[in-house]
Amino acid sequence: MPVQARSAATVQAIFEATIQVLLRDGSDRLTTTRVAERAGVSVGTLYQYYPNRQALLFAVLEDHLGKVATAVEDACLRARGRTVAEMMREVAEAFVDAKMARPDISTALYRIAADVGGPALVRRMGERSRKALEAMLRTAPDAPACQDRFAIDTLFAAMAGATRSVLESGGSPAMIRKLRSHLVLLCQSYAAALNRSV
Amino acid sequence: MPVQARSAATVQAIFEATIQVLLRDGSDRLTTTRVAERAGVSVGTLYQYYPNRQALLFAVLEDHLGKVATAVEDACLRARGRTVAEMMREVAEAFVDAKMARPDISTALYRIAADVGGPALVRRMGERSRKALEAMLRTAPDAPACQDRFAIDTLFAAMAGATRSVLESGGSPAMIRKLRSHLVLLCQSYAAALNRSV
DNA sequence: ACCTGAACACCGTTCAAGT
DNA sequence: ACCTGAACACCGTTCAAGT
Numbered sequence: 304m305p306v307q308a309r310s311a312a313t314v315q316a317i318f319e320a321t322i323q324v325l326l327r328d329g330s331d332r333l334t335t336t337r338v339a340e341r342a343g344v345s346v347g348t349l350y351q352y353y354p355n356r357q358a359l360l361f362a363v364l365e366d367h368l369g370k371v372a373t374a375v376e377d378a379c380l381r382a383r384g385r386t387v388a389e390m391m392r393e394v395a396e397a398f399v400d401a402k403m404a405r406p407d408i409s410t411a412l413y414r415i416a417a418d419v420g421g422p423a424l425v426r427r428m429g430e431r432s433r434k435a436l437e438a439m440l441r442t443a444p445d446a447p448a449c450q451d452r453f454a455i456d457t458l459f460a461a462m463a464g465a466t467r468s469v470l471e472s473g474g475s476p477a478m479i480r481k482l483r484s485h486l487v488l489l490c491q492s493y494a495a496a497l498n499r500s501v
Numbered sequence: 502m503p504v505q506a507r508s509a510a511t512v513q514a515i516f517e518a519t520i521q522v523l524l525r526d527g528s529d530r531l532t533t534t535r536v537a538e539r540a541g542v543s544v545g546t547l548y549q550y551y552p553n554r555q556a557l558l559f560a561v562l563e564d565h566l567g568k569v570a571t572a573v574e575d576a577c578l579r580a581r582g583r584t585v586a587e588m589m590r591e592v593a594e595a596f597v598d599a600k601m602a603r604p605d606i607s608t609a610l611y612r613i614a615a616d617v618g619g620p621a622l623v624r625r626m627g628e629r630s631r632k633a634l635e636a637m638l639r640t641a642p643d644a645p646a647c648q649d650r651f652a653i654d655t656l657f658a659a660m661a662g663a664t665r666s667v668l669e670s671g672g673s674p675a676m677i678r679k680l681r682s683h684l685v686l687l688c689q690s691y692a693a694a695l696n697r698s699v
Numbered sequence: 700a701c702c703t704g705a706a707c708a709c710c711g712t713t714c715a716a717g718t
Numbered sequence: 719a720c721c722t723g724a725a726c727a728c729c730g731t732t733c734a735a736g737t
Contacts, residue, residue, distance in 0.1 A: 307700065331617065334729060345703045347732080356730065417612045419529065422669040429666075453676075457663045457683050464662015465655045468627075471620040478651075485655050488698065489691050496690035505719065532710060543722045545713080554711065 314352050316342040318366075321359050326407055330360065330414040360415045361424065367405075367412055368428040374401035379435035383442040387498065390439055391490035395462060399483045402466050403474070410470050429459055447501045454497055461493075462486055512550050514540040516564075519557050524605055528558065528612040558613040559622065565603075565610055566626040572599035577633035581640040585696065588637055589688035593660060597681045600664050601672070608668050627657055645699045652695055659691075660684055 320342035324333050335356050339349045353359045378397030382390040402409050416425055433455045440446045469482045518540035522531050533554050537547045551557045576595035580588040600607050614623055631653045638644045667680045 310701065313701085329617070335731080336729075346730085347704070348702055350731065351701075354731095414615045417615045419527070426666075426670055453679050454683060456666065457680070457687065460663040460666035461659035461687060462662070464660070464665065465658040467662065468624075468654065468658035472624055481651050482655070485652060488694050489655065489659060489687070492690040492694035493687050496686050500686065508720065511720085533712080534710075544711085545723065546721055548712065549720075552712095 310352070313342075313344060313348060317344065317349055317352060317359070318362055321363055322408065325360070325363065325411050330411060333360070335359070357418060357420070360418070361420060363408075364412050364415045364421065365424060367408055368424060370404075371398065371401040372428045372431040374398070375432040376435040379439040383439055385443065387440070387443050387446050387494050388491045390443060391494050392487045394436065394439075395486040395490045396483055398462055399466060399479070399486060402470070403479055406470055406474050410474075413467060413471065429456060432459055445498075447498055449501065451497065454493075458490060458493060461489065465489070508550070511540075511542060511546060515542065515547055515550060515557070516560060519561055520606065523558070523561065523609050528609060531558070533557070555616060555618065558616070559618060561606075562610050562613045562619065563622055565606055566622060568602075569596065569599040570626045570629040572596070573630040574633040577637040581637055583641065585638070585641050585644050585692050586689045588641060589692050590685045592634065592637075593684040593688045594681055596660055597664060597677070597684060600668070601677055604668055604672050608672075611665060611669065627654060630657055643696075645696055647699065649695065652691075656688060656691060659687065663687070 317338065320338045321333070324338050324341055328337065333356075335349055336346055338359065339346045342349070349359075353362065374397050375394060378393045379390075382393040385393075415421060433452065436455050436459075437450055437452075440450055465482065465486060469478050472478070515536065518536045519531070522536050522539055526535065531554075533547055534544055536557065537544045540547070547557075551560065572595045573592060576591045577588075580591040583591075613619060631650065634653050634657075635648050635650075638648050663680065663684060667676050670676070
């Protein structure tokens with residue numbers, strides 16, 4: 304949408320104002336007027352670039368999920384050729400670390416992720432991660448040839464659920480450390496069990 | 502709050518109207534006026550029993566989570582004295598079945614569960630389940646004496662996350678069957694790994 | 700090409716008045 | 719003791735008018 308440099312700056316300002324208002328006031332009290340005010344533009348301008356309030360929030364969610372997916376993809380590239388257990392450690396730790404890079408944003412976004420369209424966004428990012436995992440697993444010396452798409456999706460959703468639970472109950476550094484090691488164990492034992500049952 | 506029989510009926514009517522409007526229009530378009538209309542009372546009456554819109558939705562969420570927690574508690578009682586693997590199967594299947602008893606309600610409630618106060622409600626119900634699981638595990642012939650609270654919470658959140666993912670991507674009967682068996686495997690392998698690492 | 704802000708429709712919540 | 723519904727404040731969204 305941005306045709307001139309001025310409008311690109313405006314879009315950026317609105318995006319950042321959205322994050323700030325989201326963290327300061329929460330998603331309930333995030334009004335389009337407040338975001339516009341914070342961004343230093345009028346409401347009308349906001350609606351020129353984002354069709355509605357939801358689009359504003361989705362932009363932030365998409366950005367965040369994209370970062371997590373990228374972190375997982377990077378981990379999958381790093382771990383190529385290693386054993387399945389080592390791969391699982393790399394991926395689980397990368398996932399937790401990406402989520403915990405900005406715990407405040409992660410937590411705030413759980414509200415938005417449930418909105419209409421949110422689940423689709425989550426699924427799209429899950430697919431990116433799944434593909435990266437599948438490609439990585441094909442390079443493992445100790446993995447079976449056929450990988451189950453559903454199993455990988457389940458593993459991912461399970462990690463996401465456990466991470467969410469920790470974030471929503473405060474997410475102290477001690478809990479986060481525990482989560483990291485528990486998710487590694489969870490992924491490793493599940494992957495091993497799947498391998499045995501094939 | 503209900504002092505006379507009339508008001509008890511009113512509260513019930515409002516509660517059921519909330520579910521109906523939630524399923525018909527979605528949580529976004531659920532307005533207090535619409536719920537009151539559907540319940541056959543005026544808005545003012547609604548506010549006499551539920552202090553605000555959120556309280557309305559929380560009542561439905563609390564009811565649903567309560568049913569799931571009860572299903573898990575029942576499963577934990579049934580499986581006492583059996584092996585850890587059998588316990589995990591019983592609990593995982595009970596959890597999935599309880600969530601899938603009313604997939605429409607389960608799915609609709611994900612929106613509400615993220616609202617302020619929702620996470621606390623989820624945690625409270627999680628605690629009920631965890632306590633039931635701890636009590637059950639103490640009767641297992643092949644479980645270690647010390648159980649990790651965090652591990653059980655993690656297992657629960659993982660199951661919830663995976664179940665949510667399936668529900669939000671449609672939740673076909675085939676997927677649900679797959680989820681059931683995968684969650685059993687996930688719980689069993691994680692529990693076994695924990696036992697080994699103690 | 701981009702921005703402004705008054706105006707409109709709608710929703711959550713209240714409260715004076717009823718039975 | 720319980721119910722009604724008009725009234726108020728506030729928010730999302732639009733659009734005629736500006737630069």
